[in-house]
Amino acid sequence: MFRIFSSKCAICKRKSSLYRLYKDPKGKKVKLCLECTVYAERRAYLKLK
Numbered sequence: 779m780f781r782i783f784s785s786k787c788a789i790c791k792r793k794s795s796l797y798r799l800y801k802d803p804k805g806k807k808v809k810l811c812l813e814c815t816v817y818a819e820r821r822a823y824l825k826l827k
């Protein structure tokens with residue numbers, strides 16, 4: 779049922795086991811894998827947790 783929202787990184791679209799919650803520049807909550815958090819922090823992404 780939750781397959782549509784299954785864990786995929788919002789940037790690289792790959793599956794990962796570890797995610798961090800970020801808010802994208804539009805204010806939407808996204809899950810990012812650890813590799814992409816580095817990229818995200820250089821962008822306008824805000825760390826939620």
Ligand SMILES: [Zn+2]
Nearest residue numbers: 787790811814
């Ligand atoms: Zn990623």
